[in-house]
Amino acid sequence: MKISITFDNQDQLPKYLKVVNTIVQDIERGALTIGDRLPSLNEACAEWDLCKDSVKRAYATLYQRGFVTSITRKGFFVAGSPKRHPLRVLILAGQLTDGVKELHDAIVSSMNQEIIVDVCSYNYQSQLLYPLVEKHVGDYHYFIMMPHLIGQDQATLQCLKKIPSRNLILIGNDWPESLVHGHRLHSSSEMAVYEALVTHLDTLRKYQRLNLVCSEQDSFDADSIRAFRRFCTTHSFDFQLIDELVASDVQAGHAYFIAHSPHLVALALHCQSLGWELGQEVGVVSLVENDNTRLLAGSVAVIGCLSADIGRRVALIMGDQNRNVAPLRNSSLQQQHCHAY
Numbered sequence: 001m002k003i004s005i006t007f008d009n010q011d012q013l014p015k016y017l018k019v020v021n022t023i024v025q026d027i028e029r030g031a032l033t034i035g036d037r038l039p040s041l042n043e044a045c046a047e048w049d050l051c052k053d054s055v056k057r058a059y060a061t062l063y064q065r066g067f068v069t070s071i072t073r074k075g076f077f078v079a080g081s082p083k084r085h086p087l088r089v090l091i092l093a094g095q096l097t098d099g100v101k102e103l104h105d106a107i108v109s110s111m112n113q114e115i116i117v118d119v120c121s122y123n124y125q126s127q128l129l130y131p132l133v134e135k136h137v138g139d140y141h142y143f144i145m146m147p148h149l150i151g152q153d154q155a156t157l158q159c160l161k162k163i164p165s166r167n168l169i170l171i172g173n174d175w176p177e178s179l180v181h182g183h184r185l186h187s188s189s190e191m192a193v194y195e196a197l198v199t200h201l202d203t204l205r206k207y208q209r210l211n212l213v214c215s216e217q218d219s220f221d222a223d224s225i226r227a228f229r230r231f232c233t234t235h236s237f238d239f240q241l242i243d244e245l246v247a248s249d250v251q252a253g254h255a256y257f258i259a260h261s262p263h264l265v266a267l268a269l270h271c272q273s274l275g276w277e278l279g280q281e282v283g284v285v286s287l288v289e290n291d292n293t294r295l296l297a298g299s300v301a302v303i304g305c306l307s308a309d310i311g312r313r314v315a316l317i318m319g320d321q322n323r324n325v326a327p328l329r330n331s332s333l334q335q336q337h338c339h340a341y
Helices: 016-028 041-048 052-065 098-112 127-135 154-160 187-199 224-236 259-274 292-297 306-322
Strands: 070-071 075-078 088-093 115-121 142-145 169-170 183-185 210-214 239-241 256-260 283-286
Touching: 016 052, 041 052, 052 070, 052 075, 052 098, 075 115, 088 098, 088 127, 098 115, 098 306, 169 224, 169 306, 187 224, 210 224, 256 259, 259 283, 259 292
Parallel strands: 088 115, 088 142, 142 169, 169 183, 210 239, 210 256, 256 283
Antiparallel strands: 070 075
16 A cells, blocks of 8 residues: 655654654554555655665654564564553753642643653753754653743754654743744733732731742743732832842841742741741742642742643643554653653
């Protein structure tokens, strides 16, 4: 049976993966059935205008995934659709933060099928992101990324386009025109953060100043900062943004908005050393929920679960694809760049 494969010069997907995807789709829709013979290497090279290495790699991937079987001196034959295997997802994160963990946990808990979610950190550096994408483009069914965490340049755009459009999920409102690729999950975090702050308005009134604590290890998106500024301006609060929290920044009568666990721990320890009670002399509002905020329940206010809500929406996108997935070519990841929560 003739298998029709066309290549788009604008498509950044490796050609061998295009072959793999086309054959898998033909099997799943019934155009190819068990026992059908695939073109030989020479036939495939001629029909699809590919080199032998690309065809060999495509057939080897299909064989490893269980879609085809090989018979010596006869070629490759369709073996049928393999059994259902776990969905594999990779979150490309600037850093391993509490928000990323919250996103990870929400995705896992929201999917009604077996799923493995790994997290790779590129430390906000393009030179680390590019090889991660290049290496793992065939290892995962979905890639998730927040594009506001890295510079918007042509090299990064080309890098992300190497991920098949249906397999890329971008979170946030950045790059709406530059990157028309993948699933776009727009965020309304500014309004959500603002409304969450309003619910604590009466409690916050007793503090002289509100401080938003930022961190080099946990980038605040612009929506969260705008929401904080808007809330403080609208309700006449004295406020400031703090780059990194140090002991001299902690003052009685101030409230602190924190998203990074080490800052919460440092703040709690400093207040303890001075005999100040969290929630009384010093106010604390956490922008994420984690083990530390649960431990300090009653002393720390938690606003929203924005990452958790986004995680549930990501799960809906993946669930809507409604497809069985096969084993991938490589499930081992370099531990220095990857972490599974």
